[in-house]
Amino acid sequence: MKKYLSGASLIAVSAVICTAANAQVDQIVVTATKRAENAQDIPVAVQALGAETLEENRVDNFTDYLVQLPGVTAGGSGPGQNTIYIRGLASTTPNLTTAGVAGLAPNVALYLDEQPLSQPGRNLDVYAVDLERVEVLPGPQGTLFGASSQAGTVRLITNKPRIGEFEASASSSIETTKGGEMSNKFEGMLNIPVGDSFALRVVGYIDDQGGYIDNVPGTRDASESGRFRPEGTPRANGVPVSAQRAGFQSTSDLSGVTFLEADNANLVEEDFNDTQYTGFRASALYQINDDWSVTVMHARQDLEADGVFFADPELDEYDIQRFEDDRLDDDFHNTSWTVEGRIGALEALYTGAYTDRDTNQRVDYSDYLFVGQYLPDYICDYEVVYPSGAPMGTCQPPNLYVDSVTETKVFTHELRFNTPRENRLRATVGAFYSDLELTERNDFTYPGALNIINSDGSTGIGALPPNFPLTNGAATAGQIGNESDGGYFSDPGPFPDEVIFRNDILRTDKQFGVFGEINYELVPNVLTLTFGTRYYDIEVDFEGSANSAFDRLFPTTDSNGQPVESQCCGTNISAQFAPGNPFGAPDTASTDGFIFKGNVSWTPTDDLLFYATYSEGFRPGLLNRPGGAAGPGGFTVPFAIDTDEVTNYEIGWKMQLFQNQLQLNGNAFYVDISRLQTTIFDPSITNLFFSDNAANAEIMGVEGDVVWAPVALEGLTLSGAFSVLDTEIKEVLTPTNDVLAGEELAFAPNFQGNIRARYEWDVSNNYRAHIQSQVVYSGSSFSDIIEINKAKNDAWATLSASAGIHADHWSLEVYGENLGSTYGVLANNFVYDRERVTVLRPRTIGVRLGLTY
Structure with missing residues (x-):
């Protein structure tokens, strides 16, 4: 029976085995060029974690494989809330409360087998169970993989059903974390053959991860608001912030104001960041005949997380103060199908997929206090905000939160053909289409707004008007279907009085591409030229509203006679991205064009490969909610931002020495x-996040990996990988002093590396034992290129070790992760002038039992 390997992206090598007879580095057949080829024979830079490496390092989720891959970093704040970066091509800290409204398109493509799963704002956190490998293809891959592969591609390759073989396996583990809770997990797999042409593979898992972050007691009041604390004032008068954050009444005498405290006493809890992954995956393979096969897969996963996964460096390690509940429910189901075979001499493949993802998240928004210039307008009495004499009155507790509901639906289709691989002239051609629809509703809730006293003596700000009509003058507010040409995506109301802002957005991203790559062996088996190109047509659209409730009357000057009109939020602040909108914004952010790739490879011997590559990548633009807002120096927030583009020049080598040891x-x-696109939060320009093409930049680097399996030391394998980066902003395009030339890019450590040693030996004819140790190091980096939003991530190193024994049908292992309890900072968020560091889990010791049949 003839089997054709499919592959929608890269593949790579890093699975290393040692055989008793002859220690060698194992070779893997890969599809980095969308053809099945030996990984060492393709002129493509690759990092990967093979099936054995995944098992040996107990890789289960996003963070597990992130720390194993030098040059790959992430911004975000915990499970289901991360954005991947490769080779330091990053600019900004993701903001989850506006991910759909203002989230940049990802510049790293995340694949599950043949299908791209990349989404704005946050990537899917697919549990890494029963995987054949995790692969990373760094550098622009746009010709074969499209817009989201500007900086590289990450691909999760699942194990496929195996015809004619019955397989079963189960694995269970229990762990204890220093200063945290117990964790446990179970994974199971069945591969069931049905006749000679059909097989079914089913995988299930549940992983309960105990918490390790403590929500500690604390109080907070509005005197710490950016509105009330000028830069340079002592802490007793409010914590200093950037001058760009300070409110227009920051120098007011507040001695007559009563500040009510927010107190988190009823939320205090040790180890409050519990997480649970629950899910299954079922796949079926039908071998129609020797030339054609069909594979169908369905996966379902629910991720539930409580608390937060970051800490406050001003408190004790792993401590934070939160004043509202934080919780996340992230559920997705995914169905994919692949048909592959042969049409004459051509290898053909069609693949499609549908993904539906729902997230329900509640986020404590109280940190907005520190930069919320206008927060007192919502939680303080009128006489505090616009005093007729000395400021007097009451400010309510600043406990704020956001209720966020998103639904993302993605359809993808790809059709491609390969000419025979034995020809000197070979070609891969194809077409791709994707349609992403992201609906997001964020309710910004200020409970204290119910108790403020207005200028007329009334209480409360007033309810948010239901779906304020923007483009349809005859519309009835609150009547679904006639508010505007764009439509709305939530109930018509009335909304809760404490909901002060509501973002209600539909974002659509449509992408069409035609691609091709030609290889010609100028000197057979020695010198090969490659040329690739892609035509793309991408359209990004926003429809919806951003409404606010604000019923009090506003003066035009403050107590000193200075104008305050432009400083205030106004009534019914709304934005509509739809035909006929009153703000003059374009209907869509659209782009089309061509990108190119060129490569020359030289293979002087079977064991040596050298190559040089020129490649291009891009990322689509998007629309801005506050388009047209005026900033300093004549800057105006653009209604739409352009694509950002990269040009990559690369030389590489692959060598197998000493008989492949x-x-x-x-x-x-x-x-x-x-x-370079970035997201900016600068209240001196506008009180909303916006995006801009902020700068031109450059990256220089070297990366590599080494594997040594010496014959003289049978059973020993040494492996390591490294990444060296030098990034710099060369030219600033946004004239607001938010970005500075000469600074580094975000999430770009100058050095990252790991080294692993594993030794296996036979205890007897039936048992084989192992010991293993690994060190992982990451250098320091910054969390943003926006000066007022960035913080430094300190360097860290961590040690893990394991020891175990296995027989034909069972294995037992004891292991330890982060043995030194390194306080390693994975990401840092300083958008609200307070450091919030996402850190490694402290020392974790566990035992794992595995069974196979």
């Missing part, structure tokens, strides 16, 4: 970045 792979690269 030693493998050395590496590359050096230079990346030129034009019109």
Whole structure:
């Protein structure tokens, strides 16, 4: 029976085995060029974690494989809330409360087998169970993989059903974390053959991860608001903030104001960041005949998380103060199908997929207090905000939260053909289409707004008007279907009085592409030229509203006679991205064009490969909610931002030495970045997040991996990988002093690396034992390129170790992660002028039992 390997993206090598007879580095067949080829024979830079490496390092989720891959970093704040970055091509800290409204398109493509899963704002956190490998293809991959592969591609490759073989396995573990709770998990797999042409594979898992972050007692009041604390004032008068954050009454005498405290006493809890992954995956393979097969897969996962996964460096390690409940329910189901076979001499493949993801999240928004210039307008009496004499009155407790509901639906289709691989002239051609629809509703809730006293003596700000009509003058507010041309996506109301802002947005991203790559062996088996191109047509659209409730009367000057009109939020602040909108914004952010790739590879011997690559990548633009807002220096927030583009120059090498006992792979690269997109929160311009093409930048780097399996030391394997980066902003395009030339890019450590040693030996004819140790290091980096939003992530190193024994049908292992309890900072968020560091789990010791049949 003939089997054709499919592959919608890269693949790579890093699974290393040692055989008793002859220690060698194992070779893996990969599909980095969308053809099945030996990984060492393709001129592509690759990092990967093979099935054995995943098992040996107990990789289960996003953070587990992130720390194993030098050059790959992430911004975010916990499970289901991360954005992937490769080679330091990053600019900003993701903001989950506006992910759909203002989230940049991802610049790293995340694949599950043949289908892209990349989504704005937050990537799917797919549990890594029963995987064949996790693969990373760094550098622009746009010709074969499209817009979201500007900086690289990450692909999760699942194990497929196996015809004619019955397999069963189960694994269970229990762990204890220093200063935290117990964790436990169970995974099970069945591969069931049905006749000679059909097989079914089913995988299930449940992983309960105990918490390790403590919500500690604390109080907070509105005197700490950016509105009330000028830069340089002592803490007793309010914590200093950036001058760009300070409110227009920051120098007011507040001695007559009563500040009511927010107190988190009823929320205090140790180890409050519990997480549970629950899910299954079922796949079926039908071999129609020797030439054609069909594979169908359905996966379902529910991720539930409580609390937060970041800490406050001003408190004790792993401590935070939260004043409202934080919780996340992230559920997705995914169905994919692949048909592959042969049409004459051509290998053909069609693949499609549908993904539906729902997230319900509640986020404590109280940190907005520190930069919320206008927060007192919502939680303080009128006489505090606009005093007729000395400020007097009451400010309510600043406990704020956001209720966020999102639904993301994605359809993808790809059709491609390969000419025979034995020809000197080979080609891969195809077409791709995707349609993403993201509905997001965020309710910004200020409970204290119910108790403020207005200028006329009334109490409370007033309810948010239901779906304020924007483009349809004859519309009835609150009547669904006639508010505007764009439509709305939530109930018509009335909304809760304490909901002060509501973002209600539909975002659609549509992408069409035609791609091709041609290889020609100029000198057979020695010198090969490659040329690739892609035509793309992408359209990003917003429809919806951003409404506010604010019923009090506003003066035009403050107590000193200074104008305050422009400082205030106004009534019914709304934005509508739809035809005929009154603000003059474009209907869509659209782009089309071509990108190119060129490569020359030289194979002087079977064990040596050298290559040089030129490649291009891009990311689509998007629309801005506060388009047209005026900032300092004549800057105006653009209604739409342009694509950002990268040009990559790279040389690389792959070497197998000493009869394949030693493998050395590496590359050096230079990346030129034009019109780098970033998200900016600068209240001196507008009180909303907006995006802009902020700068031109460059990246230089070297990365590589080494594997040594010496014959003289049978059973020993040494492996390691590293990444060296030098990033710099060369030219600033946004004239607001938010970005500075000469600074580094975000999430770009100068050095990352790991080294692992594993030794296996036979205890008897039936038992084999192992010991293993690994060190992972990450250098320091910054969390943003926006000066007022960035903080430094300190360097860290961590040690893990394991020891175990296995027989034909069972295994037992004891292991330890982060043995030194390193307080390793994975990400940092300083958007609200307070550091919030996402850190590694403290020392964790566990035992794992595995069974196979």
